[in-house]
Amino acid sequence: MENIQAIKQRFELIGNDPSFNRALEKAAQVAPTDISVLVTGESGVGKESIPKIIHALSHRKHGKYIAVNCGAIPEGTIDSELFGHEKGAFTGATQTRSGYFEVADGGTIFLDEVGELPLPTQVRLLRVLENGEFLKVGSSVTQKTDVRIVAATNVRMTDAIEKGKFREDLFYRLSTVDIALPPLRERKGDIHLLFRKFASDFAMKYKMPALKLTEDAVSILESYRWSGNIRQLRNIAEQISVLEKEREINGVRLRNYLPDIGKTLPAVIGNNSKSDSEFGNEREILYKVLFDMKNDLNDLKKLTNELMSTGSAQDVREKNPSLINRIYGSEQELAYEDVIDQGHHESTETNAYEARPESNYKEQHTTAADRYDFAQEIEEEESLSIMDKEVELIRKSLERHKGKRKAAADDLGISERTLYRKIKQYDL
Numbered sequence: 356m357e358n359i360q361a362i363k364q365r366f367e368l369i370g371n372d373p374s375f376n377r378a379l380e381k382a383a384q385v386a387p388t389d390i391s392v393l394v395t396g397e398s399g400v401g402k403e404s405i406p407k408i409i410h411a412l413s414h415r416k417h418g419k420y421i422a423v424n425c426g427a428i429p430e431g432t433i434d435s436e437l438f439g440h441e442k443g444a445f446t447g448a449t450q451t452r453s454g455y456f457e458v459a460d461g462g463t464i465f466l467d468e469v470g471e472l473p474l475p476t477q478v479r480l481l482r483v484l485e486n487g488e489f490l491k492v493g494s495s496v497t498q499k500t501d502v503r504i505v506a507a508t509n510v511r512m513t514d515a516i517e518k519g520k521f522r523e524d525l526f527y528r529l530s531t532v533d534i535a536l537p538p539l540r541e542r543k544g545d546i547h548l549l550f551r552k553f554a555s556d557f558a559m560k561y562k563m564p565a566l567k568l569t570e571d572a573v574s575i576l577e578s579y580r581w582s583g584n585i586r587q588l589r590n591i592a593e594q595i596s597v598l599e600k601e602r603e604i605n606g607v608r609l610r611n612y613l614p615d616i617g618k619t620l621p622a623v624i625g626n627n628s629k630s631d632s633e634f635g636n637e638r639e640i641l642y643k644v645l646f647d648m649k650n651d652l653n654d655l656k657k658l659t660n661e662l663m664s665t666g667s668a669q670d671v672r673e674k675n676p677s678l679i680n681r682i683y684g685s686e687q688e689l690a691y692e693d694v695i696d697q698g699h700h701e702s703t704e705t706n707a708y709e710a711r712p713e714s715n716y717k718e719q720h721t722t723a724a725d726r727y728d729f730a731q732e733i734e735e736e737e738s739l740s741i742m743d744k745e746v747e748l749i750r751k752s753l754e755r756h757k758g759k760r761k762a763a764a765d766d767l768g769i770s771e772r773t774l775y776r777k778i779k780q781y782d783l
Contacts, residue, residue, distance in 0.1 A: 402509075
């Protein structure tokens with residue numbers, strides 16, 4: 356078995372990441388056998404290099420190596436491509452054709468994007484894996500083939516199985532050995548090495564000096580997400596090589612070639628639904644808001660009742676300073692007429708929910724069921740109309756002072772200007 360460094364040199368692979376090295380090591384170990392291999396990883400990580408390594412290091416290295424992109428072949432013709440067809444098997448089949456499994460007998464077939472295979476083709480493939488037999492399309496004669504299959508996919512096969520898009524038995528036959536290639540963002544130490552390799556290749560191709568990155572550019576390169584992985588990095592290196600006249604690239608110039616840089620992407624979570632604890636926390640916050648709202652409404656009702664019974668806003672203010680400050684703030688300049696205004700405004704914005712009498716309300720020792728009942732009750736209770744009380748107080752004050760606005764305003768604890776505005780507002 357060749358060592359990892361020799362494999363890298365032979366197949367021109369760049370990188371020293373431990374997970375990348377482990378993938379190459381597994382490929383070298385499994386190559387001398389005929390075990391089926393499934394290569395997994397995101398699009399653009401270089402999965403096509405693994406089957407080439409396996410074929411080159413196996414006893415089949417002198418046989419044919421055929422790479423098939425299963426996702427690029429139409430569903431109606433893929434069976435014919437893989438297994439061949441007889442003359443007249445379907446419209447357009449003017450002659451007998453040999454499929455890949457017949458042509459690659461004794462060699463290796465690489466099935467890229469194997470997760471895209473239609474279900475009928477999966478049944479045919481399973482038969483080949485189990486006993487090496489297949490039927491041409493339109494034929495009843497069984498043929499034998501000795502082919503090593505290496506498959507690759509960038510989809511989560513477990514999800515495809517759950518959705519009924521991929522056969523579970525075929526998955527286990529293909530994944531006798533699973534080789535996972537890490538995404539480029541998890542190989543931060545290899546990113547600059549790969550960029551230098553690509554820059555050197557394009558410098559030779561386009562006959563120009565190779566690119567060099569400044570330290571800040573290297574830092575940006577290594578922190579970028581690289582959703583397209585090595586394929587995207589290669590394209591970026593080629594763009595910069597062709598478009599930039601300066602051969603030294605700093606961070607500012609590099610940013611112009613990196614799409615969506617600076618945007619953080621959400622982490623992938625297996626279960627998108629919220630946990631019970633998260634819902635519980637949200638419920639507790641909602642209950643607290645509702646309880647606070649009910650307290651404020653009860654206090655506001657208490658103030659209104661006292662104002663109606665005494666007829667003097669000044670007495671109510673002196674008797675309940677802490678209550679007024681708690682609801683409306685401790686600003687000394689806050690006139691009591693604004694207390695009434697705010698009470699009316701708040702009752703309007705909150706749909707004027709009327710709270711139960713304070714004696715009936717127990718904030719302590721409530722159960723979850725009580726809280727649900729309370730939340731439902733708030734929506735059903737009749738609204739408290741502060742506006743009606745306010746109109747009634749203004750009428751009484753004006754009558755008491757025989758229409759003298761200044762005296763009535765003083766009695767109500769509001770300014771004469773505010774009283775004039777209220778008279779006009781309520782058409783008194």
